Amino acid sequence: MEDAHFYKEMEKGTLTGVFDGHGGSKVSAYASAEFQKRFPKALKEANGNVHQAFGKVIDQIHQNVANYSAWNHEGSTAVVCYIDKETHQIYTATLGDSEANIYRKSGQDGITSIPLSCVRDWLSPKDLNRLISIYGKKTVMSFVKKVGSQAKHIRSQLAYGVNVARAIGDVENTGEPGQPRVIHKPKITVNQLRQGDVLILACDGLKDFVPEQEIAKIVANRPSQSLNFFQKFFYGQQEPKFLARQLVDAALKEMDRRLNDNVTVVAIEVA
Template structure:
């Protein structure tokens, strides 16, 4: 039966190119020096195989599944250090696009106020200003585009400042460090980000403590825990219908409206932030939206990066996730590749991956990227 479905899909959807075919090098992943690296498009993939940033090399890939790409991402590197962002939108692309346009700008403005010094408070303020700006936009558009109140995005940020790494997170994207194990040649996976998803018992406990008088603060629906039975993540930018009562009413869709008054915000935009000092055994860091982690374990992802050349690392991770998604549906990867966006969402989510490789000589010398590097996933994906 499944093969019959795939035969039908093969007739309905145009096949896409495979590796090495139909590549375009028209700046799809934004600006920044290319340095001779391959950058372009391959079917539903957009990629930058390898590039340079202030502390080493990076690899970057996006694969689209939704009708309109809801993921956005960026890597910025210059005098201030390096800033990486993965923004996994939900309900539409608007919140992720807004964050990609504004979060780094706020971060740069705040660091300028403190003579370039970066702290956890710097990052927290940038998140707060971005949330406030998006909420103001929702207010401005309420009479004409009320559904902007139901759009949100997870937000994973990494900042390298001198010899310190900061990781800040809202939602369920993930940052995983590949760390060398002594002189054994082995590699260990270390998750650095804290996730905010109601399927995690600790998050359900946190929500129940914050809302002790609400027995429906988390609800199990079809085997999935959701906040108020509506959304899985407990922290995000946007989703103002779950933060401000004045936006939880008509004319937003009934499925988002709560049956009882909201006496306090249900979702939070306060990120979990950690910092650590680089160690010479820190080899690389994988940033990815949850679409990758639905199909790959931390250990598997780290092993894939460690066991192959740096160039194409991000795309290799995404391909491994898609192969696993196909296996789970008892189909061939080549058949999955033939399925177009929108229908593809039934098989996997939009996936964004950025891999940073660390050059500890550059880090210890406090080297800065000059000229600056700026790479963003394209906004025009449709």
């Protein structure tokens, strides 16, 4: 299992994150543990500026990973959310293809999916340009034409086996200062939470196997205060935890028919 996750209550907010490792599990486990330790101090030093705190903590963790040569072949995606308890604003920092979404009631029975993550892969313009600066436009674009619209296929030759353009670690694939390849600059978004919203953070093990429409359907049909005896016994009357399990099971079911991957899901319902 190369994934790691955490949930941390703070004095003025809630912090949660999912980290999907590649090349091993050490970087994702380290990043998860360090983020929840470092963020409160970084937020205080930044006078409450969440953007600055996110960037500082991610850079600190990346530099520590880079200084430990035994981890040079490993890396990790990240999606981290900070919820301000006073304003109900949610800040989301994303590296790679782990994602966060708000699922909000729409109409009588509908659910609207609101993406919080800006996923950046090798087909994103700025990230693709980094490959072009190294290999040249003709080589890169001919290869993109060959593999089609699936950005993850680019890793086979042009991206040194790494299928995300932004991650913590991946020191062997970061390139030179003048020609960076994998970078650790997060994309940060801000949104507003409402009562009844369901927040879901997940690695690509969910998103690659379960269509967004199906995820929304599972959220819409989730049990609400109606778990049976056995469900309450196993999940401690925690409906969001049971919802997360349902989503994981849906992904695993599809994996049995196709490929395999790790699946991590964090679900939070806004009271």
